[in-house]
Amino acid sequence: MLSSGSELRLLRLLFCATLILLFQADEAKKDSKSACNTCEQIVDNFNKAFDRTAKQNFGGGNTAWEERKLSKYETSEIRLMEIVEDLCESSSFECNRMVEEHEEHFETWWFKKKTKHPDLHKWFCIDTIKVCCPKGTFGPDCNACVGGSETPCHGNGQCDGDGTRGGNGKCRCDQAYKGDFCLDCIDGYFNEVRNDTYSLCTECHLSCKTCTGATNQECDECKEGWEEDEQEACVDVNECTNDPSLCREGQYCLNTEGSYSCKACDIECAGCSGPGSDQCQACASGYQDVKGTCTDIDECSGSEPVCTKEHQECINNKGSYLCVCSSGYEERDRECVQTQQQDASEESEASQTISGPHGEL
Numbered sequence: 001m002l003s004s005g006s007e008l009r010l011l012r013l014l015f016c017a018t019l020i021l022l023f024q025a026d027e028a029k030k031d032s033k034s035a036c037n038t039c040e041q042i043v044d045n046f047n048k049a050f051d052r053t054a055k056q057n058f059g060g061g062n063t064a065w066e067e068r069k070l071s072k073y074e075t076s077e078i079r080l081m082e083i084v085e086d087l088c089e090s091s092s093f094e095c096n097r098m099v100e101e102h103e104e105h106f107e108t109w110w111f112k113k114k115t116k117h118p119d120l121h122k123w124f125c126i127d128t129i130k131v132c133c134p135k136g137t138f139g140p141d142c143n144a145c146v147g148g149s150e151t152p153c154h155g156n157g158q159c160d161g162d163g164t165r166g167g168n169g170k171c172r173c174d175q176a177y178k179g180d181f182c183l184d185c186i187d188g189y190f191n192e193v194r195n196d197t198y199s200l201c202t203e204c205h206l207s208c209k210t211c212t213g214a215t216n217q218e219c220d221e222c223k224e225g226w227e228e229d230e231q232e233a234c235v236d237v238n239e240c241t242n243d244p245s246l247c248r249e250g251q252y253c254l255n256t257e258g259s260y261s262c263k264a265c266d267i268e269c270a271g272c273s274g275p276g277s278d279q280c281q282a283c284a285s286g287y288q289d290v291k292g293t294c295t296d297i298d299e300c301s302g303s304e305p306v307c308t309k310e311h312q313e314c315i316n317n318k319g320s321y322l323c324v325c326s327s328g329y330e331e332r333d334r335e336c337v338q339t340q341q342q343d344a345s346e347e348s349e350a351s352q353t354i355s356g357p358h359g360e361l
């Protein structure tokens with residue numbers, strides 16, 4: 001009898017072994033898919049090189065002798081060798097290995113099978129080295145994909161491993177479709193057409209979470225931001241009228257289809273119900289109501305002067321005003337004093353001294 005400690009070790013060991021086996025099985029499936037891709041690439045390159053070499057050696061004015069020579073070249077081993085040389089990028093290990101391993105098959109096909117089996121992909125990749133399957137089938141035995149090999153996934157998805165010896169044949173559905181067979185619609189879509197083998201999913205009205213038709217009266221359930229009206233149609237919720245305190249101070253609420261947003265009030269307003277200086281709840285400081293619109297107060301043109309110091313001038317601006325010294329005066333210790341001409345000439349002398357070091361040397 002095993003002690004509980006060694007039982008535990010055994011269990012762990014079994015667990016690890018299972019994981020490794022699962023991982024290897026998964027890798028093998030991936031390998032089967034990539035082997036088919038490699039083979040398809042080889043066939044593609046073969047066909048390209050075949051076309052390229054067909055044009056080769058065709059000059060103008062062929063003599064009968066040249067014609068004979070060329071027709072010989074068409075089916076010659078030399079041409080096959082030229083094609084085979086071009087099948088892989090030198091850096092592609094998988095490709096070069098596959099070509100090397102199956103080189104004699106190319107010769108067989110070239111000399112014996114080409115006429116009867118012109119489709120190299122079918123003859124080589126599917127029937128001979130068995131790394132691919134016919135379209136619509138998958139896996140080691142080329143079984144039909146879910147939904148059948150004619151229209152895998154009923155035309156609404158991708159069959160896992162389609163055309164390769166790998167994969168599991170299950171469907172990855174396209175946008176709008178779901179379910180094992182890609183016949184069901186995801187939320188926000190409805191079946192416009194549906195039978196056992198065909199399904200067409202169309203988008204619901206933007207107000208519906210789920211629906212049975214395209215209009216807002218055919219919603220099963222309204223989307224967030226929408227609600228049912230008396231006619232059972234989904235209509236926009238006006239969040240702004242439902243809850244006037246939704247936005248912060250200095251903002252107004254803007255209702256939108258399915259939602260709302262908060263926008264900043266105009267600078268003229270202290271609170272507002274919409275955009276513009278004519279929708280203010282009150283005017284901001286420095287502004288006054290003129291026929292329903294908050295307008296800047298011109299403090300400078302009031303009956304009482306606002307800039308009271310000597311030699312001071314008033315300049316109006318939006319929401320406020322400035323007191324500045326008149327021309328010929330400058331501010332010193334909060335007073336406007338006459339600008340001294342002497343200062344200007346001293347400054348220019350000083351700058352000359354500073355900017356002329358070369359002259360002094």
Ligand SMILES: [Ca+2]
Nearest residue numbers: 237256258259
């Ligand atoms: Ca809304």
Ligand SMILES: [Ca+2]
Nearest residue numbers: 297317319320
């Ligand atoms: Ca002003």
